[in-house]
Amino acid sequence: xxxxxxxIKHISKLSRISVDEKKAEKLAGDLNxxxxxxxxxxxxxxxNVEPLTSVAETTLKLRSDEVKSKNLRDQVIKNxxxxxxxxxxxxxxxx
Amino acid sequence: MSDxxxxxxxxxxxxxxxxxxxxxxxTKAFVERSEKSKELNAYITEDYTNALNKAKKFDEKPNxxxxxxxxxxxxxDLFCTRDLRTTAGSKILNNFVPTYESTVTQNIWNxxxxxxxxxxxxEFAMGSSNETSFFGNVQNPIDKNLVPGGSSGGxxxxxxxxxxxITIGTDTGGSIRxxxxxxxxxxxxxxxxxxxRYGIVAFASSLDQAGPxxxxxxxxxxxxxxxxxxxxxxxxxIDFKRNEYSKELTKDIKGKKIGIPKEYRVxxxxxxxxxxxxxxxxxxxxxxAEIIDISLPHTNYALPTYYIVAPAEASSNLARYDGVKYGxxxxxxxxxxxxxxxxxEGFGAEVQRRIMIGTxxxxxxxxxxxxxxxxxxRKLIKNDFDDAxxxxxxxxTPSTPSSAFxxxxxxxxxxxxxLNDIFTVPVNLAGLPGISIPAGHDGKGYPLGLQIIGKAxxxxxxxxxxYAMEEKINFKNNINDWWIK
Numbered sequence: 001x002x003x004x005x006x007x008i009k010h011i012s013k014l015s016r017i018s019v020d021e022k023k024a025e026k027l028a029g030d031l032n033x034x035x036x037x038x039x040x041x042x043x044x045x046x047x048n049v050e051p052l053t054s055v056a057e058t059t060l061k062l063r064s065d066e067v068k069s070k071n072l073r074d075q076v077i078k079n080x081x082x083x084x085x086x087x088x089x090x091x092x093x094x095x
Numbered sequence: 096m097s098d099x100x101x102x103x104x105x106x107x108x109x110x111x112x113x114x115x116x117x118x119x120x121x122t123k124a125f126v127e128r129s130e131k132s133k134e135l136n137a138y139i140t141e142d143y144t145n146a147l148n149k150a151k152k153f154d155e156k157p158n159x160x161x162x163x164x165x166x167x168x169x170x171x172d173l174f175c176t177r178d179l180r181t182t183a184g185s186k187i188l189n190n191f192v193p194t195y196e197s198t199v200t201q202n203i204w205n206x207x208x209x210x211x212x213x214x215x216x217x218e219f220a221m222g223s224s225n226e227t228s229f230f231g232n233v234q235n236p237i238d239k240n241l242v243p244g245g246s247s248g249g250x251x252x253x254x255x256x257x258x259x260x261i262t263i264g265t266d267t268g269g270s271i272r273x274x275x276x277x278x279x280x281x282x283x284x285x286x287x288x289x290x291x292r293y294g295i296v297a298f299a300s301s302l303d304q305a306g307p308x309x310x311x312x313x314x315x316x317x318x319x320x321x322x323x324x325x326x327x328x329x330x331x332x333i334d335f336k337r338n339e340y341s342k343e344l345t346k347d348i349k350g351k352k353i354g355i356p357k358e359y360r361v362x363x364x365x366x367x368x369x370x371x372x373x374x375x376x377x378x379x380x381x382x383x384a385e386i387i388d389i390s391l392p393h394t395n396y397a398l399p400t401y402y403i404v405a406p407a408e409a410s411s412n413l414a415r416y417d418g419v420k421y422g423x424x425x426x427x428x429x430x431x432x433x434x435x436x437x438x439x440e441g442f443g444a445e446v447q448r449r450i451m452i453g454t455x456x457x458x459x460x461x462x463x464x465x466x467x468x469x470x471x472x473r474k475l476i477k478n479d480f481d482d483a484x485x486x487x488x489x490x491x492t493p494s495t496p497s498s499a500f501x502x503x504x505x506x507x508x509x510x511x512x513x514l515n516d517i518f519t520v521p522v523n524l525a526g527l528p529g530i531s532i533p534a535g536h537d538g539k540g541y542p543l544g545l546q547i548i549g550k551a552x553x554x555x556x557x558x559x560x561x562y563a564m565e566e567k568i569n570f571k572n573n574i575n576d577w578w579i580k
Contacts, residue, residue, distance in 0.1 A: 008451070015410065015454045016417070017447055018435035030448055030509055031455070037510050038399045041468055044475070051470030052477055054301060055526025055551075056288045056331045063327065075194035079421035088419050091430050 003031050099124035100257040104166065104314035105341075107260055111157075111164050118157070118165025121260075122150035122209060125167045129211065129258040134578040135234045137253040139172045140180050140213040149209045161207030162321055169259040171250045172213035173220055174200045174305070175294040179210065183296040184218040184228040184246075187416050187423045187441030197294025198329070199263060199305045199322045206321050211259060215249030218443045219413065220270055220298045222246050223515040224505065227445040232502050235278055236574050237541055241499045244274030244515075250308050251278040255572060261309045261318055265295060267302045268401055269495075269519025272531035275308055276494035276544025279533040279572040281315045281561070282308045284519075286551045287526035288333030291326035299408035300331075302401075302523045312532065312562040317341040319554060338555045346563040349383035353547075353560070354487035358394035359518060361496060367537045368493045375491055375534055375545045375564070382563040387487050391479040396472050397521040398513060403456050403469035404524070409446075410453025416441065448509065477525040484550050489557055492518050494531040494544035518546060528554045532561045533570040540573055 005021075008028050012019040019027065073086060082089040099121055102110070110116040126143045146167055153165040175181050175193035182188045196204075204210070217227040225233040225248025233248040235241040236256035243252040247264030251274030254262050264271040266284035275282025283306045290305040297303065307318035320340045326332040355376060360369070376386055418424035418437030425440045427433030442450070456465035483490065496517055505512045522529040528551070531544040545564070549557035 003455070007455075011451050011455050011458065014458060015447075015450050016414075016431070016434040016438055017442070017450065018439040027448065027451060031452060033508075033510055034402060034448075034452060034513075037513075038402055038465070040399045041396060041403075041472055044393075044396060044472060046468060046471035046475070049471040049474050051467055052474035053470060054331070055477065055524075056333055058288075058333055060330055061327070061334075072194075076420075078194055079191055081418060081422070081424035090419055091427060091433055093430050 003028055003035065100128045102260070103310050104261045104317060107166060108164065111166070112159045118150040118153040118209065119147065121165065122146050122167040122211070125211060125259060131579050132256055132258055135236060135252050135256055136231050137214055137233055137249045137256065137258055138169065138212045139182055139184070139215050139230045139249065142179055142210055142212045146209050146211045153207065153209065158207060162317065163203065163206040163208040166208045166260060167211045168203065168208045168261060169211040169214050169253055170200060170262055171216050171247050171264045173216055173265050173296045174263065175296070176200055176210060176213065179213065181213065181296070182230070183220070184216045184230060185442065185446070186229040188296070189229070189423060191422055193294070195294060198291035198324070198326045199295070202322050202324055214253055214262060217246035217248065218446050219296065219409070220246040220265055220267055221409070221445050221449055223269070223273060223512055225249065226502065226506055227443055229443060234578060235499055236578065237278060237499065239577055240502050241541070242277065242502055244277035244499060246270040247274045247308060251275055251280055251282070254278070254280050254308050254310060255574065261307065261314050263305055263318070263322065264308050265303055265305050266523065267298050267405060268523050269516040271306045271308055272494050272519050272529055272544070272546060273515055275531040276533070276542065277499035279542030279570065280308060280310060281312055281530065281532050282306065283315050283319055283530045283554070284522065284528060285319065285323060285554055286528045288331055289323045289528070289552070289554065291324065291329040291332050293326055293328040297412040299405040300412060301408060302405060312558060312565050313341060313344060315530070316344050316558045335552050340555055340558055343555055344562050345559050346382070346566060348560050348563045351384045351489065351556070351560060352387050352487040353379050353384045354387050354389035354483055354490045356389050356391040356394065356483070356490060356492060358391050359492045361517065364496055368496060368543065371535045371543050371545065372493050378564050378567040379491060379560070381567050384560070389483045389487060389490070391483060391521070393472065393475045393479050394521060397476055397524055398517055400469045400472045400476065400524060401520045402452065402513060403465050404473060406449040406453035407457050407466050408453070410450045410457065413446070413450055473524050476521055480525045480527060488550070489560055490548040492546045492548065494518060494546040498537040498539065498541035498543055522548050527551055528557055530557050530561050532565055532568070533572070534568050535570070542572065
């Protein structure tokens with residue numbers, strides 16, 4: 001298997017990480033060597049194996065549907081890179 | 096007392112309780128040594144003035160019934176600390192000041208300990224050498240230009256160099272045990288669900304665990320006792336009966352069955368590691384343990400499985416860093432451009448690489464071939480351990496396939512870097528507890544560790560085995576303070 005530059009560009013778009021040509025080539029090389037190594041898993045037959053989604057073999061605990069934290073607005077907004085009154089500010093989305 | 100920083104945590108607790116030392120004296124000693132040790136680059140953020148003030152306050156009205164009375168402690172910068180910058184070793188969180196405290200650190204402060212600062216780590220805990228940190232390499236106190244391991248590299252360096260009496264790290268694929276092994280210290284990765292993940296910067300949620308890093312097993316047991324609590328704020332926290340690990344610690348491990356998995360004898364493993372393992376087996380026998388050969392047949396598939404599962408979860412967890420709600424923001428022409436530039440400039444190369452791997456294996460058309468496949472192999476790996484534990488109480492392996500390497504030696508080849516975690520990753524995939532203890536030196540005088548893996552929730556047992564073996568091994572770290580001018 002080989003991951004080409006077109007695929008790298010596609011993944012970078014999905015990841016919301018911009019890549020230029022040089023970075024894309026480096027990433028293609030790295031990812032190909034990592035996936036060569038990952039391909040080892042194909043040696044195993046796993047048709048009848050249940051996937052393991054969590055090692056914690058417990059059922060989720062239920063709790064009553066009550067508000068426990070109140071008035072967190074200032075805390076939530078405190079680390080924002082750009083805010084105006086109680087809103088996060090982002091570049092214009094709607095023309 | 097000039098030798099304060101040479102004392103173990105247990106000795107310091109004893110001396111504070113018996114009023115031979117005050118918290119201020121102890122805190123001052125560790126702050127002074129930390130200040131003289133800047134060259135190690137173990138700290139990202141120092142909080143010495145606050146620490147000294149808190150120590151003074153503690154001494155005015157000391158509560159000596161606490162488990163960590165007035166003990167100063169620096170922690171890995173992956174734990175959110177209220178009002179103190181928490182970076183996860185990343186530019187993207189360079190200016191992030193949490194408004195809340197992680198459960199694990201809160202447990203520590205509740206027992207009387209005092210925060211001294213935040214310790215360096217690989218960016219988002221992704222790395223095995225601390226070289227991916229935005230805040231630079233950390234030096235291993237064992238030798239100049241030697242990596243301290245990773246991702247908890249600042250933690251391992253700080254404990255080995257006695258800048259903090261004890262610390263906490265996090266372990267997703269070996270990030271506590273491998274750095275412990277590289278620095279001649281003790282590191283415990285608890286059972287998944289033992290320590291709350293609330294307030295820990297997330298990397299791979301089904302694998303991440305916090306754990307203690309210490310100079311000896313007894314200290315490690317004491318801190319584990321403090322940090323392991325059931326927590327409603329973490330839905331994967333498990334409500335099981337927790338031991339008082341330090342009180343119940345015993346060297347009597349007579350008749351314990353210890354398994355030796357043949358698959359851990361990997362190709363190209365240095366003879367020194369093989370010899371260390373053999374020596375470990377003899378020590379375990381000397382302690383009265385019974386040695387049993389076992390097989391963990393899917394061991395070789397653990398690392399490829401990990402490099403699907405962990406990046407997949409990371410790509411999902413790190414989607415939150417978008418430059419909007421907190422953290423670094425790069426300006427862009429429009430919203431999408433802002434996201435892309437923020438993430439491209441804010442994340443380092445290794446983190447971007449892993450986000451890309453994760454995004455790829457979760458993307459349409461590849462999910463079954465990679466992610467689902469990896470989850471199935473993960474099941475096989477867990478089954479291996481379940482089968483083995485029908486015959487044995489614990490498993491003994493080397494912690495790492497080599498001793499610490501030089502800074503820069505492996506940075507150009509991600510796969511060779513990943514191979515560092517070959518012995519530690521299976522433990523995370525199966526959610527088990529594992530402890531690394533220093534067990535010897537290689538030809539260069541660098542420390543080597545042995546790993547003891549336990550059954551789920553059986554921390555007490557592996558701590559006991561480690562405690563018994565520690566006495567027989569009688570390891571001494573060769574640290575000559577080369578970084579202090």
